[in-house]
Amino acid sequence: MPSKTKQLAENALLLGIALVLLFVSTYTVAGVVTSLLLPLPFVLLGMRRTMSSTIWIVVVFAFLGGVFTGIVSALMALTVALWGAVMGQMYAKRGSALAAITAGAAVVFLGYVAILALSTYIFGLDLNEMMKRAAEYKPPFMPQEQFDQGMQLVKMGMPAFLVMMSFIQSGITHGISRLVGKRMRLSVPALPPLRDWSFPRSLLYYYFISMMALLFMGNDLEGTFWTSAVLNVKVMLDVILTLQGLAFCFFSIHLYNRKALAPVLIVSLFIFPPLTTILSLLGIFDLGVNLRKRLETRVKRG
Known part of the structure; x- marks a missing residue:
């Protein structure tokens, strides 16, 4: 043909x-x-x-x-x-x-x-x-x-x-x-494995700027375009930082060879949704002070 x-x-x-x-x-x-x-x-x-x-x-x-x-x-x-x-x-x-x-x-x-x-x-x-x-x-x-x-x-x-x-x-x-x-x-x-995911460190600046804007200027911006814009940026950055924290957890699980913990972590996210807040904090620290490198160095030293 x-x-x-x-x-x-x-x-x-x-x-x-x-x-x-x-x-x-x-x-x-x-x-x-x-x-x-x-x-x-x-x-x-x-x-x-x-x-x-x-x-x-x-x-x-x-x-x-x-x-x-x-x-x-x-x-x-x-x-x-x-x-x-x-x-x-x-x-x-x-x-x-x-x-x-x-x-x-x-x-x-x-x-x-x-x-x-x-x-x-x-x-x-x-x-x-x-x-x-x-x-x-x-x-x-x-x-x-x-x-x-x-x-x-x-x-x-x-x-x-x-x-x-x-x-x-x-x-x-x-x-x-x-x-x-x-x-x-x-x-x-x-896609690369989730444990290798890492977002730009500059996102932390946008995150804290949006958080400060919502905290200190929320009443002045209420009902305006800027309120909606800042809120949407904050929501998306929350999701990104949660993914960063989840990636750090999978990196740690891989580093310590505890593969059985991976499904437990995923199931726990559905059972206990507040865990996303903890993951978001982990994501902030991972980007801010490079937790992965510190953890990897500590494991190599024994």
Whole structure:
């Protein structure tokens, strides 16, 4: 079979699989699972085709998605297709899992913003009205003032939540791509082990600046753009420092060869969520005074 004919057949097959997954994700309860698989055909296309040919397939998929499932689903189809295609291109050109996940997360986040804008300005979705409806589900034991403050924080922290969800979804896609890539003998790069993760030390400055701003200027900035901006930065930095602390714990477990403690730590995080505060503090100390190097030096000295 000629090479171009084979490529066209593969393109048609992957496009057909993507359309079936889109239809199932839109109209059935199985969409909870199939939506996670939806970017995968475009990851494979992005790895094996040029960017220009991949874009044409993305456009065709978005058009057919709009015909079969409607405008909103077409926008979702476009986002998902671009998300997978960009990750595939990053795998092929950069050979870096982190670069692919970050690029995929950026596309997902922009897709969220586009869908929210479309829902607000075209379909008349009112977030404030949705918040008022959510007030109907307030637990009886919770004071009204505390509930209102919580809802306000949720509203203000929405950008940080969307960013984190974008990275989680992109990370899940990366994991699925790795599994499928092994089966198809495709080279999908792996992330470094969690114990080797380390973020720039400069994040500590941003963390303490945002914390001081919230502590000393919170009342003056209440309800403004700056309050929301500082809060979202603080939330994302909290997550990063928690990951830094978790990486330090895995580094210590590896250093002392106590592998059995790793699953215990992960399970404990789900059972005792306040442990994330301790991990965040560990992350701060790890970045601030280089705990890993000190610990490694101590172990080598015996």
